[in-house]
Amino acid sequence: MPNIFNIFKKATGEISALRNWVPYFYAYMVPYKLDSSRVDYKLARALYNNADDRYKLGAGFARPIINTTAGFMGVPHFTHADPEADNELESVMSKWAGKLLRINRNVLRDGDVFVRIDRVPAKFNSRQQVFDLRLIPPEWVTPILDPLTGSYQQLIIRYPVTVTDAQGRTINDYTVTETLTGTARTIEYDSRAPAELLMKNGTEPNPWGFIPVVHFKNEAEETQLYGNSDLEPIEPFMKVYHDTMLFAAQGSKLFSRPKAKFKLKDVEKFLEDNFSKEEIDAGKLKFADKEIFLMQDGDDADFITADSGLTGITTLLEFIFYCIVDVSETPEFAFGTAVASSKASVSEQMVPLARKIRRKRGMFEEYYSELASMYLAMWSKVQNMKLDTYDVDIGWEEISPKDDSAVANTIKTLVDGLSTAIESGLMSIDAAAEFLREFVPSMLPWADPDADDDERRRVAKSMIFRRRVEDGQGFEEGQQTGEELSNADSME
Structure with a gap:
């Protein structure tokens, strides 16, 4: 009887390598009916950093694709009708500008980013409380949705903790589970945690009245709970590029080492003139470091070289490259190939890139607006002030694909x-x-x-x-x- 897991693996194919699929029988156990498959975040980051040996020669395209889009998107600016709230937004978002850029990069690469606003002790003054923006790894987070409203019923965050000794050896690992609802916050250490931490297990009120987490999703679908990575569509092309390059590199070792061919009238005379008796008796003729061969009239020597197939391989690699360019919607100059091309070609490539950036910005506006409104709600509560509205306007720097x-x-x-x-x-x-x-x-x-x-x-x-x-x-x-x-x- 065939193994059911092998059949399932064959059914998903190479193209599904970047997505973790929930088994069919498990779908009935989840508390929502949206598609619960998630991006393989570890593989997505490995491709971005070119740290996976299976893609080494092809994953170099991943970083320019993500960084080009994230860089052109930039950081939005926020405005509010209340002058004091507007100044506060401008101040805190300027301070968090680096984290906002990381949000763009991570959500394009991983497909999901959970961003949390928290009230924590100040770094250099523990008696002072300040707001902090944290990016939570999406693999740690499990959101539970209300099926009627689509809002969070609760959010479960599982923090893995590893304790090491002075030599860096692991001596203990455990998990801290934090459960957030609109009214409460529960902390639970598992049984492997030290006794002094187990005493901290418990529930405390949530002072905000809502879950202070925003889920950024890339290329969100109404039928999916999680987003999609921009690396998913090009993952098979990067694998093919790697395999083709590896084959070409391995074959070049054979093609670049020609074999000697001799046409001789007297083989024994040729051997005696060019090789030692020990080499001839042992049957091991060494051609290394021999620059001169003594030959008789009518003898001839030549080299046998195999066709490297470089022309065909180059054409195939170029075809795969343009597949990556088209599928990723990334212009050629992002990969450094337009350095010697005319400026006009770069300007023409900027037109589709500008449209892609506007589309990405439009998808993220809802999340950024929710993040800014959430901060104003928390800030106004700390300041004991009442705002007429928490609605925030989002603006972006203009992208001009035209030649100035x-x-x-x-x-x-x-x-x-x-x-x-x-x-x-x-x-x-x-x-x-x-x-x-x-x-x-x-x-x-x-x-x-x-x-x-x-x-x-x-x-x-x-x-x-x-x-x-x-x-x-x-x-x-x-x-x-x-x-x-x-x-x-x-x-x-």
Whole structure:
């Protein structure tokens, strides 16, 4: 009878190497019916660090793929309607900027990141409590969801602890289980823990009223409880690249060592002239370090070399490389191949990358907004203040896939053409301004009587300011009355 586990292993195939599947019979034991398969976090990190011998020659693509996306995403900035809360958000998120960057990297690589906000003693003053942001390894966390609302019923975190002696040898290991709910926090040390720690087992109230953990998921699906790693789609290609490179490297040892071929009329004479009697009697002829062979008339010597197949291997490796580029949605220059290419090709590759970054940012906005709102709720409770809302606006730095010099030349050409059209009476200023707005996002509508400001008012203010600069007046203290600017605001 075939082993059921071997059959299951064959069914998953090589492409499933980065995902831990929950056996079918176990699915009835979990407290939710979402897909509970998780990324093999250990393998994902090994691929990122190129530490797995099965992928050594192909996993070098993993780090540029993750780092390029995470680097272009950057850190969001948060704004709140309340000035004090806005300043607090700006201050704490600036302090946590490095951890926010790690969130981007880890969630793209691992598929899941559990981020916790906690109130802990200050590092250099244990009597002072401060907020801390912690990234919990996702393999330690088991979330239990409410099937109706999708929110957390409880969150179980299992911390593995290893105790070593002075020589680094393990003398004990145990697990600390922390269970979080909206009302309580339970700590439980297992039986292997020291007696003084077992006395700390117990439950205490949760002062926040909610579980202060945000689950970041990459490429989240409605049918899945956990996210997906960006390395999953390219894992089989990295394996094939490794196998192809390994075959080529091993074969090159054979191909690069040619064999000697001799065409001789008198073999015995050739042996006597070129080898010692001991070598001939032993039947072991040494060709090493022989630079000269004594040969007779009509003799010939040549080398036999095998076809290395380098052309075919190079073509195959190039094909696999482009498969990795396409599937990972990562431009070629991220791998260093565009160093000698033209700038235009890099600009063209930036267009799909910019779209990928916008899509990734859009997926993470919900989690970042929840994280910022959660912090404000905890901070306001500590400060004994009441905020009208905990909603936070998320913003990102603009990604421009266009060539700045090309954009500048385009705008200059447009302005020259539009100015000529206006002066010749073929176009109105309003039409020219509206046309130019498509290329200059910071421009306002030319005339908007219902708004506090429009582009026509801005132009009038700029002209007044230029006249003041040219006249050298209006800059002494107390002389800037703003009368002319007020007149510009009242223009119809």
